[in-house]
Amino acid sequence: MHNIRVTADTQTWSIADLAAEYDVTLRTIRFYEDRGLLTPERRGTVRVYHPRDRVRLGLILRGKRLGFSLDEIATIVNMYDAEPGEEGQLVYLLHQIATRRAELEQRRRDIEETLHELAEVERRCQADLDNLRQKTH
Template sequence: MHNSQVSAETWSIAELATEYAVTLRTIRFYEDRGLLTPERRGTARVYHPRDKVRLGLILRGKRLGFSLDEIAKIVDMYDAEPGEEGQLVYLLDQITHRRAELEQRRRDIEETLADLSEVETRCRADLSALRWERPPGS
């Protein structure tokens, strides 16, 4: 089996796409937005550990519902010196805000599921009543 990995500490675009189950186009999109900055060796893109970590953070941010602009700020913090108060306050604020949105969404989903169950119960009762009232063979 041929391993296209350039070295133990770098990855090709295809390897990252496979590992993270995304398309090459997705990775190139994040490059175009400046979120990933692979090394170029001729026409090949070579991704270093920084890019791999950033891609993981980007995809996690997307799953959590952050916008690309929010993700960019958070991912850029990864590169900055850790512990800067402003960065940590910003990140904590974003986490608090996103958690509140997700909790509200969960409440909305639970309420909608309860409403659907109620409507389903009424529909089944109505259908049963119609079948009971209708004479056989009609």
């Protein structure tokens, strides 16, 4: 990274901004906060989202696409900004990482298999279709 200093990253978003950007409802965003996944600033009663919150929302939604539960996602995203901490903590974190990695690699294998099989079904299907059109024309 060559940009030692960037413009002070002071941008903020409203709840509606993030909802529109990520195509989720306000209810969803507030629900994630309720579950401790987001912690926006409050100006009065109003939520103000900082870059950190925005990134986390992205991570949460990616986790959802991967089929993780919100609880699992919580442990994952909290790993990202864990402070150095003590030895026990670090060892625990490394163990968590290994576990998640194993899960993800299993999922990747599942995806590869499924893609191959879908390709096979598609081939059959396309053959049937060609065959059908051959006859009628």
